[in-house]
Amino acid sequence: MCGERVDVIRKTAAVWAGKATGTLSRVTRRGGGTTLPGDVARAIDPQILTRLAQDLTYGSIVITGTNGKTTTARLLSWLLEGAGHRVVSNRAGANLIFGATAAALKRAGPDGRLRADWGVFEIDEASLPSAVQEIKPRVTLVLNLFRDQLDRYGELESIAKKIERALADQRETSRTILNADDPRVAEIGLSLPRPPLWFGLDDTSIASRTLPHAADARTCPRCGSSLIFDAVYVGHDGVYRCPNQDFARPDPDIKATDITLNGFDSLAMSVGGARIEMPLGGLYNCYNVLAAFSAARSIDLSADYIADRLRTFKAAFGRQERVEFRGRHLVLVLSKNPAGFNETVRTAVDLAHGTKFVIGLNDRKADGTDVSWIWDVDFEQLTGKATVVIPAGVRAHDLAVRLKYAGVDAEPPQTDSGAALDELIKCTGEGDTVYVLCTYTAMLDLRAELVRRGWAQPYWET
Amino acid sequence: MGAAILGNVSGKFTVGWLYPDLMNIYGDRGNILTLLKRAEWRGLDAKLIELGRGAESEMLDVDVFFFGGGQDREQALIYDDLRQYKQDSLQRAVGNGAQVLAVCGGYQLLGHYYQTADGERYDGIGLIDVRTEAGKKRFIGDVVVETEIEGLSPRTLVGFENHSGRTFLGPGATPLGKVIQGQGNNGSDRLEGCVQGNIIGTYLHGSLLPKNPQLADHLIGRALSRRDGGGLSPLDDSAELAAHDWILQRAQRR
Numbered sequence: 001m002c003g004e005r006v007d008v009i010r011k012t013a014a015v016w017a018g019k020a021t022g023t024l025s026r027v028t029r030r031g032g033g034t035t036l037p038g039d040v041a042r043a044i045d046p047q048i049l050t051r052l053a054q055d056l057t058y059g060s061i062v063i064t065g066t067n068g069k070t071t072t073a074r075l076l077s078w079l080l081e082g083a084g085h086r087v088v089s090n091r092a093g094a095n096l097i098f099g100a101t102a103a104a105l106k107r108a109g110p111d112g113r114l115r116a117d118w119g120v121f122e123i124d125e126a127s128l129p130s131a132v133q134e135i136k137p138r139v140t141l142v143l144n145l146f147r148d149q150l151d152r153y154g155e156l157e158s159i160a161k162k163i164e165r166a167l168a169d170q171r172e173t174s175r176t177i178l179n180a181d182d183p184r185v186a187e188i189g190l191s192l193p194r195p196p197l198w199f200g201l202d203d204t205s206i207a208s209r210t211l212p213h214a215a216d217a218r219t220c221p222r223c224g225s226s227l228i229f230d231a232v233y234v235g236h237d238g239v240y241r242c243p244n245q246d247f248a249r250p251d252p253d254i255k256a257t258d259i260t261l262n263g264f265d266s267l268a269m270s271v272g273g274a275r276i277e278m279p280l281g282g283l284y285n286c287y288n289v290l291a292a293f294s295a296a297r298s299i300d301l302s303a304d305y306i307a308d309r310l311r312t313f314k315a316a317f318g319r320q321e322r323v324e325f326r327g328r329h330l331v332l333v334l335s336k337n338p339a340g341f342n343e344t345v346r347t348a349v350d351l352a353h354g355t356k357f358v359i360g361l362n363d364r365k366a367d368g369t370d371v372s373w374i375w376d377v378d379f380e381q382l383t384g385k386a387t388v389v390i391p392a393g394v395r396a397h398d399l400a401v402r403l404k405y406a407g408v409d410a411e412p413p414q415t416d417s418g419a420a421l422d423e424l425i426k427c428t429g430e431g432d433t434v435y436v437l438c439t440y441t442a443m444l445d446l447r448a449e450l451v452r453r454g455w456a457q458p459y460w461e462t
Numbered sequence: 463m464g465a466a467i468l469g470n471v472s473g474k475f476t477v478g479w480l481y482p483d484l485m486n487i488y489g490d491r492g493n494i495l496t497l498l499k500r501a502e503w504r505g506l507d508a509k510l511i512e513l514g515r516g517a518e519s520e521m522l523d524v525d526v527f528f529f530g531g532g533q534d535r536e537q538a539l540i541y542d543d544l545r546q547y548k549q550d551s552l553q554r555a556v557g558n559g560a561q562v563l564a565v566c567g568g569y570q571l572l573g574h575y576y577q578t579a580d581g582e583r584y585d586g587i588g589l590i591d592v593r594t595e596a597g598k599k600r601f602i603g604d605v606v607v608e609t610e611i612e613g614l615s616p617r618t619l620v621g622f623e624n625h626s627g628r629t630f631l632g633p634g635a636t637p638l639g640k641v642i643q644g645q646g647n648n649g650s651d652r653l654e655g656c657v658q659g660n661i662i663g664t665y666l667h668g669s670l671l672p673k674n675p676q677l678a679d680h681l682i683g684r685a686l687s688r689r690d691g692g693g694l695s696p697l698d699d700s701a702e703l704a705a706h707d708w709i710l711q712r713a714q715r716r
Contacts, residue, residue: 147487155487155533218483224539226483226515369603370622372489372668397705401672404701405495413704 007051012112014045015052018105035094038101049097049134052104052114058085060119060135061295062128064163065143065179067340068288069095069122071280071319072143075292075310076120079301082309089120096127097134125159129166139295140167141177143287145184146235146339147373156184164188177294179287180250181237187221189250199294200239200252201286203259203269207231207238212342212378222246234284235339254294259286263352264320264331274303278310281320282347284340323447325421325455327430332447335437336367338376345381348435356428357386358420359403360393360438360446367439371395379406388427388434392420393442417442417449475501475508475682478524478560480548481532481540482512485568488624490530492669493563496678497526504695515543521551524560525685531566531667541584544571549587556589559688561681562661565670569655569663570594570627590658591634594627597649601625605644605666606713607654610637614676618642620709621666621673629665631656638664643713660684673709675702 018041041048053060063072077087090103100121108114123131125145132140145160167176167188178189180198189196201207211218211232218227220242227247232238241248260268264281271293280289289310296306315321321332333348335341348354359379363369379402382389389410391399396413403410411427414420428434438446450456477497482490494510501508511520532540556562562572570576573592576584607619619639628648631637637647638655646654646665655664662681664670671678675697683694 157533157535375489375492375669397708400701401705
């Protein structure tokens with residue numbers, strides 16, 4: 001009894017201290033206050049996230065994967081909120097355990113209790129094991145496992161192994177939802193004690209037959225043979241099988257068919273008896289929508305409700321955000337790694353018929369300090385199609401070299417975001433649409449410059 | 463650009479990429495593209511041969527081999543294949559003057575052995591006199607090296623390292639260079655990479671050759687020199703060297 005009271009007091013103290021930190025960092029304009037409050041509260045009560053998650057009326061949905069976490073989390077929040085639920089979620093891409101803690105703190109009341117029905121948390125792949133342990137989610141969603149920031153996380157394989165162990169150890173009431181089209185994710189699912197719910201695309205008319213250079217995880221986990229791909233959708237996600245029949249793409253429980261793509265503007269697909277049509281573009285987003293659909297169905301939201309609600313969805317920060325800048329229509333698309341970049345370039349060039357680009361590369365911690373991955377991006381897709389390409393960001397010079405060897409006639413590299421915007425004005429005219437594809441902090445920098453010049457709102461207010 | 467190579471007879475230039483699907487973790491395509499493009503820009507007929515598992519033909523046609531790094535899982539998959547199908551041909555090709563650039567895992571596998579933290583030894587193919595032992599801490603970050611290869615200009619090489627192996631050179635190998643920034647082979651002797659005959663081994667990726675065009679030309683030039691004595695015509699390297707200098711400048715600020 002006494003111990004219980006101490007716990008409550010500690011939890012309340014942690015909540016208050018965390019909340020005060022958040023307010024302070026917003027007042028002093030030191031950023032969105034998205035992670036620091038989590039650090040402070042966790043120092044006072046290391047179990048604070050578990051305690052707060054227990055306050056949720058229904059429980060949590062945890063989303064991980066290399067690409068698409070933020071969009072999928074946003075989709076799920078949108079669906080839950082539309083159904084009248086109070087949702088707590090770590091929205092600003094703050095996807096380490098501290099970010100999730102900070103988000104929960106922000107919604108906790110003065111009594112230290114979290115006042116929400118659902119938690120929707122996007123969690124970085126490397127942090128998934130601790131997140132699953134602390135949050136004890138009702139649903140865990142794994143979107144994909146692509147090659148990402150090798151400098152920070154170590155290698156794909158060791159991350160996949162850790163995720164596998166974390167999911168295997170979950171309690172029986174929790175549901176795992178996995179992308180059947182991703183061979184590395186499928187390998188995780190096939191070794192789980194309880195079968196997961198599988199989702200996958202089922203429309204070969206929008207597939208290609210060859211893997212891009214960025215692809216990895218292409219061997220059979222049992223015999224080591226190179227996998228045969230009958231269809232490739234995004235990165236190494238597609239329909240695959242081992243030549244010795246040792247391993248194959250699991251048959252998806254939830255399938256997307258009849259997919260129609262319209263640039264960055266919209267997509268349509270049939271899933272679970274409903275027709276989804278919504279203002280989000282790109283094949284990679286079909287996966288995010290399908291994943292969100294699968295999770296929403298698993299907690300008993302109806303297919304018709306989901307389809308209806310998604311019609312009015314708005315994308316998250318820097319993900320297909322549109323900004324007007326001195327008569328130019330900028331389309332900001334976060335592009336963080338080879339698989340993501342290949343898709344955003346493909347969508348911009350093939351589907352949106354874009355010809356003018358700013359490509360931004362930074363090498364800060366959040367971007368990955370190793371930029372060698374740009375050589376795995378097929379910038380060759382721009383060759384002969386793009387008329388203006390401005391390399392920008394801290395590592396603009398590296399991009400310039402990459403573009404040169406791709407045969408793209410790029411503008412001079414601009415390491416300063418102000419100079420990059422000036423170059424954009426110089427090289428484009430009023431009425432032009434310019435696709436701005438950037439890594440995380442390169443996008444923050446460019447966006448901050450747009451805010452300074454009065455063309456965009458600070459991100460934590462959008 | 464486009465000026466023909468002086469005195470090249472065959473006009474062909476062939477790059478052999480060892481295990482492009484499995485040993486391709488750190489943007490290694492940059493090294494391949496740089497070799498191919500820089501040969502093309504000089505009017506050579508540049509060709510890439512992908513040497514996956516089981517492949518052994520055409521290895522004697524190769525001018526420059528590239529052998530990159532892989533994850534442990536992939537490295538284990540090529541381990542036997544390297545011995546069975548590649549070792550002899552590679553040795554003969556190198557004996558005939560073919561050049562080899564091996565990075566990270568490829569570098570380790572060309573040496574005598576890799577010893578894990580538990581003391582277990584995985585034999586390499588011993589083409590270079592180096593040995594590698596597992597270390598505790600991963601070395602991750604920018605590297606600047608002052609190279610000891612004759613005639614390279616600039617004398618610096620820039621790249622990015624990410625490895626936990628500690629590699630030590632035997633008397634048969636000379637270092638690729640001295641470490642100015644970063645850790646290099648083992649973090650203790652301030653040396654990076656190795657040069658032994660026609661083989662260069664290194665931990666630098668990033669990719670290595672795009673920002674170090676002088677090293678790319680060194681490999682192309684040496685491979686071609688066995689067929690004729692001509693040198694390579696100069697190219698406009700301002701973009702490559704601007705990226706090179708940017709890393710140097712940042713190293714100096716730190």
